[in-house]
Amino acid sequence: MGLFDTLLGHAAEKSIDKLAADLAPLLAPGESLQRAFGLIRDLIVFTDRRMILVNKQGMTGSKVEYLSVPYRSIVMFSVETAGHFDLEAELRVWVSGQPAPISRSLGRDSGAQEIVALLAQHSPR
Secondary structure, eight states, rough: HHHHHHHHHHHHHEEHHHHHHHGGGGGGOOEEEEEEEEETTTTEESSSSSEEEEEEEEOOEEEEEEEOOOOOOOOEEEEOOOOOOOOOOOOEEEEEOOOOOOEEOTTOOOOOHHHHHHHHHHHHO
């Protein structure tokens, strides 16, 4: 069901074992991957220190943007769930010093609850 969900644009959970080699150059010494969610070609990756948003661009996806958001910089977050006629849920994360939130479409019946739970778990106390 993971591939089908991903093709439909749903945030399907990805195996961190398969992503470890690709993301290893981005990780600090001692930092570990916790969970990852795929959105067609893009990823939302959670480590023990930060959230990494991976945005593959272009037709081939060879150009990649990595946005690193330390948990301590997250001011607030919200999820707008999909309604009866909506096709997708919307995740918004406000980061300190940024005027507009970071937005990602997650898809209907996606991993929105799991993503919000991870953000809540890592929120500064």
